[in-house]
Amino acid sequence: MKIYGITTESSFVLPNIATSTIESLLDDTGTTKGAVVHYTQGDKGKVHHWVQRIRQHPHPRIYLMPLALIYEGEKPPTLLQKQFDECVSVTQLNSASSTKSALFERVGQWLDRIPNLDNNSSDSSIPFKILRLMASRNKGLEPILTPSNNRGFVYPAIEPMFERSDDSPITSLDFLHRQQFLGRDFFKRAHFCPICESAFLNFIETCPDCAAENLTKEELVHHFKCGHVDNLSHFERHNQLVCPKCDERLKHIGVDYDKPSIVYQCKQCTLQFQDPLLKVQCYSCESVSNIDDVSVEDIYVYQLSAIGLNAALYGLDALFTSILQTDLQLFSNREFKSFIHIEKARISRYKKSTSCVATIYFENLDSLFHRLGKRTEQLFKEISAVFKSVFRESDVISALNESVFVILMTETSEENANLALNRLKNAIQDLFEASLAKELSVGILTRVHRIDSASDLNLMLENALKVEEK
Template structure:
């Protein structure tokens, strides 16, 4: 039976019916407590999306996939918060037994995962599992509340309530054939910051000023005179300055074939103005054709994506490393290390070194580059392939930690490939990402008492920026 939990940001606010009050900072205490239905009363919280984020940022699918129901006076209307939740209902209409039954299929889907309490480190996998568990096709929503202009509301809590990275993750999943895209809309975004809020203005061809006076040109049929409409104005009527006749009926006496621009800054007159766009967010100014045209798609899960969501998927980078440097499973790596430790213990002459490498911003690659992440992963794999020797053994953990067993290599000699590896990885990542790569490495002489798990735990527990 699912627990009924009401999420709030104020310990003094009343909760609905039999629900148990939970503050945002207490959400992690309920991660392993079994099925739950989270309630959020929109009228009694500052930011519903912030509270949804507290649930969706939990580590395991058994926690972050739990359903969220929004209690709102809007009664299911299409606001951002309503569409980000798994459902919306007015507090007066809420029936706990109905909604617990409504989410029974979702709870069964979560329970049938091979290990629902295992940590999901990749946002891409979280997104995939959210869509699969709800049999959901994801639709873009046009909104002025987010800089991108379009959002996918149910996914916002996975990205901290912001739209940054959402589209790139969806595009990446499409390249892996986990999602299928269908055109929904197109939009022009700022070439620099990807904001959808652009001001369009006509400017002078000569001095680029936007201080323009725009008038209609009038063509008098009888005498062929063409001039700005101001030159025809005579009190409350139009009169031709060339022949003196009055112009009474458009289409009979005259027409208005085009416009004429007069720049108040430089006095230049012209018939076609240039157009410039200015971004409201970053202030950068350029011609419209230089802005980024983005196709906004709706996405639905493919059979391959559904299978990956249920049973997991090998990371793309791991697959490339297996191809390029013969990356081995963790259990095989442990066996190699154990054999090397046995040799050291028996003969006392072997000198081998362990190289520990962590790459903390792998998720940023998916979020920032989207479909182009494949190219960067190819480049990173190529860097490692150029440094790893045939006698070295390499493995990975959680797509963040990479361990190298450098056989018959002492600490001093191991420093050379370590420096080359960090230098080349930093160079490639810096050239492709907006933020500096977060790489950490250290060398450890292999002795018979080295504990691999303890070393990894030590690296994982270090603060991350």
């Protein structure tokens, strides 16, 4: 088995590229564009180990490296195939190589867009690495069903990012979904052991009396003419159905007889019943549970959201706030509260000043990401510049969340504060028009509160949120 490091963006026809060692590949964060693994049967473990080492590397150029698997003869297992970006048979290599190199190129271009990517870059957060892997491939994440994992399914593309085979990938994906970086669609519903969460369960019908599993199942027959009801076997006589009550031959189901139900008989205690008790035994921990205790969970297919796409480039912090953060120096909520406290004390002490708190709420900020994609960053930078021009050095700005901002405008009357906010609104509105985004329905709602000794920041924020709700 060999591994080839690809340094050019040309096709990866095998004889043209040089064999490499996994160590040299992992050390080279500058020139290696991708890797091709030549798979021979029986090397499954080693290949998986190599992929793990690559995907677990902290440098984006290494862990995002496009990987191709080339095999001869029998196809490698699906789970292994799916850990690679491409999987090609040696015989198909020539015809496939151009599309493969296109993929390599796309990943390369995406890496170039990452700001401040240098030889010392290092991503430690696995969720973030997942986002970047998905963004660089522009692909969703599909689970495959497998007996090799206790949960019965894996996301093979991200599996090598984790050291052990447990449910951490699911936890990470769930986290990313909750943060709205990933959207998801229903894939499958599955049952899991309530003790060990294994998906490998044996559903057993048991006797409600003695809990034995050895049951026989038989149909009941109802003869219309005489009203007799009995097990099917009691009607069977010389390959015919004959009623034991009236000795008449049963001819047509639905016409002179029917089968109204099914009965079970316990071979152990001979009890006859219709509703066997359904139990579940786990193959992993061997525990037996009631069917009602089994946990039922949904398995999803994940796709990157617009927010996730930006986060992949700029980090998990919200894009807009992070831009404002660098341009304007946002204060934390706690700091902001302290400023308000001080300002309130100052006003009540000297009784000369008028200060205001302005709240700004951006409606549908998410839609910007969806419509503008990578241009969002540029727009946010420009909005940030507007913030900078409207507010003064002495104003204190804080973000309640990505969409709600609070600004303490010292020595400003309500009238002036409203003027400033209107200026801000108009400037941003112009910006949208200039960015050909005027059709976007991003509303800007503002509110001004005058500060006096009775002012309550929580109340103001609440009001701001009320505006938000409207």
